[in-house]
Amino acid sequence: MSSESIIVEQLSKTYQVPEREGGFGAAVRGFFKRKYKDVKAVQEVNFKIEQGEIVGFLGPNGAGKTTTLKMLSGLLHPTGGTANVLGFTPWELKPDYLRSMTLVMGQRNRLAWDIPAADSYLLAQAIYRLSDDDYKKTYKELDELLELEPLMKKPVRNLSLGERMKVEIAAGLLHRPKVLFLDEPTIGLDISGQVKIREFLREYNKRTGATILLTSHYMADVTALCERIIIIHHGQLKYDGGIANLSRRIAPFKLIGVRLALSEDEGLGDSNGRDLSKYGDPVQNEEDAEKVYVRVKAEDVTKVTSRMLSELPIHDITIADPPIEDVIERAFNE
Amino acid sequence: MHSFKLISTFIKINIQMAVAYRADTVVNILLNLMWLGWELLTLSIIFSNTQTISGWGFGELIALLGVFRLINTMMVALIWPNTEKFNQSIRDGSMDYTILQPVNSMFLVTFSRITIWRIWDLILAIVLITVGINISGDLVTPLSIAHFILLAFSGVVIIYSLWIVLIALTFWFTKFDNNVTILHALIDAGRYPSTVYPIWLQIIVTFLIPIAVATTVPLQALRGDLEGWRIIMFFAIGIASFIVASQVWKRGLKQYSGASS
Numbered sequence: 113m114s115s116e117s118i119i120v121e122q123l124s125k126t127y128q129v130p131e132r133e134g135g136f137g138a139a140v141r142g143f144f145k146r147k148y149k150d151v152k153a154v155q156e157v158n159f160k161i162e163q164g165e166i167v168g169f170l171g172p173n174g175a176g177k178t179t180t181l182k183m184l185s186g187l188l189h190p191t192g193g194t195a196n197v198l199g200f201t202p203w204e205l206k207p208d209y210l211r212s213m214t215l216v217m218g219q220r221n222r223l224a225w226d227i228p229a230a231d232s233y234l235l236a237q238a239i240y241r242l243s244d245d246d247y248k249k250t251y252k253e254l255d256e257l258l259e260l261e262p263l264m265k266k267p268v269r270n271l272s273l274g275e276r277m278k279v280e281i282a283a284g285l286l287h288r289p290k291v292l293f294l295d296e297p298t299i300g301l302d303i304s305g306q307v308k309i310r311e312f313l314r315e316y317n318k319r320t321g322a323t324i325l326l327t328s329h330y331m332a333d334v335t336a337l338c339e340r341i342i343i344i345h346h347g348q349l350k351y352d353g354g355i356a357n358l359s360r361r362i363a364p365f366k367l368i369g370v371r372l373a374l375s376e377d378e379g380l381g382d383s384n385g386r387d388l389s390k391y392g393d394p395v396q397n398e399e400d401a402e403k404v405y406v407r408v409k410a411e412d413v414t415k416v417t418s419r420m421l422s423e424l425p426i427h428d429i430t431i432a433d434p435p436i437e438d439v440i441e442r443a444f445n446e
Numbered sequence: 447m448h449s450f451k452l453i454s455t456f457i458k459i460n461i462q463m464a465v466a467y468r469a470d471t472v473v474n475i476l477l478n479l480m481w482l483g484w485e486l487l488t489l490s491i492i493f494s495n496t497q498t499i500s501g502w503g504f505g506e507l508i509a510l511l512g513v514f515r516l517i518n519t520m521m522v523a524l525i526w527p528n529t530e531k532f533n534q535s536i537r538d539g540s541m542d543y544t545i546l547q548p549v550n551s552m553f554l555v556t557f558s559r560i561t562i563w564r565i566w567d568l569i570l571a572i573v574l575i576t577v578g579i580n581i582s583g584d585l586v587t588p589l590s591i592a593h594f595i596l597l598a599f600s601g602v603v604i605i606y607s608l609w610i611v612l613i614a615l616t617f618w619f620t621k622f623d624n625n626v627t628i629l630h631a632l633i634d635a636g637r638y639p640s641t642v643y644p645i646w647l648q649i650i651v652t653f654l655i656p657i658a659v660a661t662t663v664p665l666q667a668l669r670g671d672l673e674g675w676r677i678i679m680f681f682a683i684g685i686a687s688f689i690v691a692s693q694v695w696k697r698g699l700k701q702y703s704g705a706s707s
Contacts, residue, residue: 187542189700210548222543224459226466231459238455239549241448267466 117291117323118161118184122193125154125179125347153179155347156193163290166317166324168338168355170440176347177327181293184325185215197291211240214289216281218296223268229279230264233286240287247286253319254282257312274305281309285316294326298333310336331440343440358439364410367395367434368417371403373427391416407434452549453557460560478563485570503669509578510665513598515571517605517660519564525609527559532613545699552610552695579668586668593667593677600684601660607691614691617698 131149154176161167171177182188184195186202195202200209223232237247255261258278263271271279281297298306310333317324328334334341335355343351351358388394392406408416413431420426465471532555535541544554579586663680666672
């Protein structure tokens with residue numbers, strides 16, 4: 113077997129969506145004769161993911177992320193192309209496949225509300241045919257990482273959002289899946305909650321060697337966890353590669369930050385309010401009022417820097433990659 | 447084996463859910479005691495006033511009532527709660543998780559909710575059937591009892607299959623909350639032996655709607671009124687309807703996976 117756990121080739125999904133105008137007449141006409149519109153949710157997407165990789169799957173709402181995850185987990189049949197996960201075609205829904213993967217959707221609950229999670233876990237144990245020993249071993253590991261024990265005895269409805277997410281994720285991992293599809297696993301959580309889930313995923317990946325493909329709206333999730341990201345927009349693959357390379361590929365810009373020296377004859381305010389637009393695009397900076405940033409094309413950095421050094425009373429100067437959020441934002445807006 | 451283990455786990459979980467809220471539990475126990483009393487009262491009125499209806503003997507009537515209750519139990523204890531859960535899971539998307547379990551999804555959809563309060567209903571049904579058969583006395587032989595059990599089972603399967611088809615339609619129409627109201631309307635017609643109805647209604651009830659198959663036919667077998675080939679036919683219909691239902695379910699899942707987003 114190859115070391116690739118996910119292989120996606122020319123994967124496409126076109127939905128037929130009923131379409132009608134607003135208003136009563138249109139509603140009546142629509143009842144008798146439906147018009148359908150083709151919506152291309154995913155178009156000929158290709159990628160491969162190695163076993164043990166954590167890959168961030170990014171894109172704005174409606175880009176086709178969830179559709180792709182659903183095809184890979186087996187919920188949706190594609191309209192074109194193939195996918196191979198752990199040697200299986202996902203949408204054939206073979207029990208052996210279902211036992212080796214998991215899909216966790218941050219916005220959907222799998223656990224019964226009115227009873228403690230421990231009881232739902234027993235059901236999962238029965239469904240996945242886990243022996244008592246295996247179940248206990250896995251549970252113990254998950255408990256170590258997520259501190260589940262105090263949450264086990266309360267009905268799920270009494271848990272906080274962050275606690276519930278912990279028990280939901282653990283519920284999806286009791287059968288030790290080799291591939292994890294996580295759709296917005298940190299949605300709605302506060303910062304510390306997000307950090308906990310993130311740390312858990314990293315540790316889980318390290319311990320089990322599981323492959324993780326996750327989508328998230330929180331860029332921090334992705335930058336903290338994933339060395340590689342895949343960006344999808346309007347159903348098409350826009351980028352696939354390392355986070356570090358992304359800025360070079362999509363936004364070959366650098367940020368030059370300068371702090372100006374205060375000379376005797378110039379007022380305190382003037383130095384920072386100085387117009388730097390002739391060097392590049394000035395960038396808003398709220399964190400440090402004394403530092404001014406300009407965005408400059410990567411190839412012009414040396415030239416602009418030396419010009420600035422000679423023309424301005426520079427106190428200090430920094431050259432940095434733009435933050436990943438900005439880069440991805442630009443990728444979406446292209 | 448695995449199925450039994452799963453069902454027993456479902457029962458355990460449903461017992462826990464049933465007693466999760468204390469006040470609710472107390473009200474449920476009281477309500478069910480009242481229901482049981484009401485049912486027994488109704489039965490005693492029937493016992494004390496009726497001898498035959500349209501040629502049916504007293505014992506057979508009791509057994510018929512038992513079979514009807516059996517089906518009713520299935521409706522109340524399994525079909526209603528699971529339909530509710532099913533419709534909800536389509537709406538909130540948790541159906542996705544059901545499909546991704548390594549267990550037949552039709553099985554999961556059938557047993558994940560069980561109204562355990564209806565256990566007394568099941569007992570009552572079995573008591574009625576046993577008492578009915580006993581009253582019938584010499585009319586029945588061990589063989590006809592075997593036929594009766596076989597066909598009663600087959601009838602339950604037919605109604606179950608009808609239910610599966612009805613809820614599977616939801617996969618195509620997304621919103622089809624009336625799915626079970628239809629079934630309920632059909633079942634109610636089975637409360638009385640189908641020979642009580644005029645001939646045209648009998649035809650509908652026997653052929654268009656297989657409810658009679660589920661209640662009256664087993665009773666006819668019990669009385670020894672059914673020829674062997676009919677028994678085989680009705681049993682075959684039971685098996686066939688289950689196969690059809692499973693196929694419709696599979697198609698439905700495919701439709702669901704083709705359309706949802």
